[in-house]
Amino acid sequence: MTSRHSIPPQGRQPLLSVSDLTVRFATRNGPVRAVDALSFDVHRGRTLGIVGESGSGKSVTSMAVMGLHTTAEVTGSIRLDGQELTGLTERELGRLRGRRMAMIFQDPLSSLHPYYPVGEQIAEHHRVHFGSRRAVARRRAVEMLAEVGIPEPERRVDEYPHQFSGGMRQRVMIAMALACEPELLIADEPTTALDVTVQAQILELIARLQRERGLAVVLITHDLGVVARVAHEVLVMYGGRAVEEASVDALFATPAHPYTRGLLDSLPRLDDTDDAPLRAILGSPPSLLTPAPGCAFAPRCDRAAAASAGERLRCETEQPLLGGPAGHPAACHLPSYEGATP
Incomplete structure (x- = not known):
């Protein structure tokens, strides 16, 4: 028997496969790359939680999958059960929306x-x-x-x-x-405006319907507590890019990216006995209009601030790529795979 958070068997074709997705918006001040070279897969019967602060590119990604960007430039590949969606006409996408893929929006x-x-x-x-x-x-x-x-x-x-x-x-x-x-359900912040009790009921409803129907689910949220409740895999986004990918168990046990660690530290813990205040991530999300040449998180990163001068310079000038252990890559020059389960 496998746990709810186990990795799907190797060799299974994902229902949704996104590869090198980039979404650009033309603005008065210049182009904004809201999503940059993003790749992920979602399998039938699994839930992928995409998490990050506002402005990280989560909702832009979900809208791109549904083909709902009418003014943006969308490049890369979005394949639903092997069918390429990028480049389809509005009429062709209309036949798929609702029938093969559907979306729950934040404000009903x-x-x-x-x-x-x-x-x-x-x-x-x-x-x-x-x-x-x-x-x-x-x-x-x-x-x-x-x-x-x-x-x-x-x-x-x-x-x-x-x-x-x-x-x-x-x-x-x-x-x-x-x-x-539909075979694919995208839920964009489906519980944000609800109280805690109703939120739990909605999440359980989505999980039950997924089990009964074998749905592939993409859950967009800023709340890692919601991810822990229903997701199997997690994709953490920051500044329009993926910064960490892992199973739920691995992400909570050993967060590799300092941004993920910061998100986890902002959650209340049941084993907290010292009444210490929750830790916030200081600073603001990066500007997507004038992106920094290095790691987008470097200006807010305690790990980079405490590093040697050479390591700090690398963080500030060289953009990190996803890498690390199989099944748990992180885009960080100073990753840490040591930690305790929150």
Whole structure:
């Protein structure tokens, strides 16, 4: 028996394979490279947590996978079950969205149309992709509301978004995303606006539906506590680049990159008995308009500040590449694979 956080068997083809993804936006002050040479894989039945501060490129990455950037330059390769998505037309992508890949957005209230009942909005996806009759699509909407745990789905299918609580609206968004049985689900900060109890319920719901359906899930979040609860693998992003990749167990036990260590140190710990304040990462995320020549994290890095003059100069002038032990690479000139589980 393998643990929930075990690495998938070697040789399995990933459902989603992203290679050398770069996303550039043209701005008045010059081009901004919001995502830079990013690569990762997601397998069926697995959850990849992509974590980092605001501005690290997480949501830009998810939007690129869904083909939702209309003004950005997107290069690299995005393959869904072997099919290349980069370069597809809007019509071709439209056939895939909802049917083979779906997305849950951060704010369900702004994502749901206020003038239409929630059941009508769920049913519309089914009609578009399967050409089903209205009665069939409505039954599917009721089934999905029941599956995501909304009580009295036959009645609530005709209610409007404002008649649902925040947690229930997020459940409606999950029902809408899964109505057409997609293989890939991207959840972009799905619990940010929810209280702790409802957050736990939504995360468990996503995990249960993944187990039952064999979904590949990409979970976008700034919260490593959320990652620890549901993810199998983790990709840490900073300044638009990947800085560390590992299984959840390896990342929490031995964080290699000082940025990952800083994120973990900012989490409250159950074994803390000295009432010490949580440690914050000082400084601000880097400018993507004028990126530094070396490691983007160097100005905020305690490890670089304590290093020798030669090592510090390298951090400031030479961009680190992902490297290190197989299955746990880090983009750091001064990585550390020693540490204790938080």
